Structures are given as structure tokens and as C-alpha cells.
Amino acid sequence: MNRDPVSSSNLASVGYDEPSETLEVEFKNGTVYQYYNVGAALYQQFCEAPSKGQFLNAYIRNAYPYSRVG
Known part of the structure; x- marks a missing residue:
């Protein structure tokens, strides 16, 4: 998945499929x-x-299933 750099003190890049x-x-x-299962509307709000x-901590981290991939 392609990720784009973001301006954040903790995150380097994000991507969405x-x-x-x-x-x-x-x-x-x-x-x-x-x-x-992160909907497009929530991703837009995140961006x-x-x-x-x-x-991420408030709305996604403990609310959606996840896995570490790297």
C-alpha cells in the first residue's frame, strides 16, 4: 500500500485502501x-x-481491529 508522509510528531506516513x-x-x-473496517468518511476526518x-488514539486505535505488519 502506498503511504503519504504526514506532519505529525509521532506518525511518519499514512495510507488508505x-x-x-x-x-x-x-x-x-x-x-x-x-x-x-475504517470507513472512507472516518479516514477523511483523520486526514x-x-x-x-x-x-488515531481517540477514534481508531482501540475501536478497530488491527495488526502489526512492519
């Missing part, structure tokens, strides 16, 4: 996680959030 509703997040420490790390 709309057909599978998969959000991929690369942290600055190099770990990569995929979050599943527009002033703090992507805070948004």
Missing part, C-alpha cells in the same frame, strides 16, 4: 500497523485532523 477499508499507519519508530496522533 478504500475497497478493503484498510488504514495503514507508519510510526516514526518504524513500526507499521493496519487498521481494518483533516489538526493532530493525527491524537485522532
Whole structure:
């Protein structure tokens, strides 16, 4: 999955696959996680959030299934 760099103190890049509703997040420490069943509207809100790390923690991290992929 292609990821784009983001301006964040904790996140390095994010990518999204709309057909599978998969959000991929690369942290600055190099770990990569995929979050599943994340709708396109929520991904759009995530992209527009002033703090992507805070948004991830508040609305995605403990609310959606995920796996570490890197």
C-alpha cells in the first residue's frame, strides 16, 4: 500500500485502501500497523485532523481491529 508522509510528531506516513477499508499507519519508530473496517468518511476526518496522533488514539486505535505488519 502506498503511504503519504504526514506532519505529525509521532506518525511518519499514512495510507488508505478504500475497497478493503484498510488504514495503514507508519510510526516514526518504524513500526507499521493496519487498521481494518475504517470507513472512507472516518479516514477523511483523520486526514483533516489538526493532530493525527491524537485522532488515531481517540477514534481508531482501540475501536478497530488491527495488526502489526512492519
